[in-house]
Amino acid sequence: MLASSQMLPQLGRWLIVEKEIAQIDMTAKEKTHAIEQFHQKNQLTTPEIIASTLKHYGMNEVQLEALATREFRIEKFKIATWGAKLESYFLQHKSGLDKVIYSLIRTADAEVAQELYFRIKAGEQTFAECAKQYSQGTEAQTGGLLGPVPINQPHPEIAQKLAISQVGQLWPPLRIDSWVVIIKLEKLIPAQLDDAMRYALLNHFFETWLNQQIEKTSLSVLEDALTPTLVAK
16 A cells, blocks of 8 residues: 555655664653654644544554654754764865855847846946846846855856856856856855754755665565564554
8 A cells, every 4th residue: 555655665764764763862851842842833732632633643642752752863863973074074065055146147149148248247237127127037036136045056057157256246148058148146155064054964964864775775675674563553
């Protein structure tokens, strides 16, 4: 049934994570806090609501506690596994983690792009005015302004230009596939190893690891792992 409903990979992901976080210990204070947060998030505010929820999902109190503490244990697993690697990884990949705000005009007509470039460069029209009137993408709605986005998120050729740009630098028309684009770097936002970045990097490590584990685990192995549980029930 899991295979026919395409839920077996999802179960595999769950089982792989469960195996790893089973070894994660929690203090009494951490457990209480995690359960309280879970109850609040899911509006489990009274014993009656909790009992009704357990009945609805066919769970017991031990299973509910495991579910309530699962996210906290996953976060502890991430920190224990990759926390010590964050700083070196950040320093090594910092240039790709920087964010940019940039302006973009794209058109299929190379002559139009060239004319717009000269107008902007000469100060006859602003970039935003030209983008609103002539750009053929959704960026026209914002006057060509895009971001902030990671510097490696745009098309590789655009990202390469942005990486070597000075703030305010306007680039001549550049052909990319079927478009001719004009770009201008508006602002560079250097990446910092703050709490948000640590969280993002830990998630990156975790998802990369999990995808690798799933690729190494065949569906037949998952079926074999699940069969004894179903038989026992």
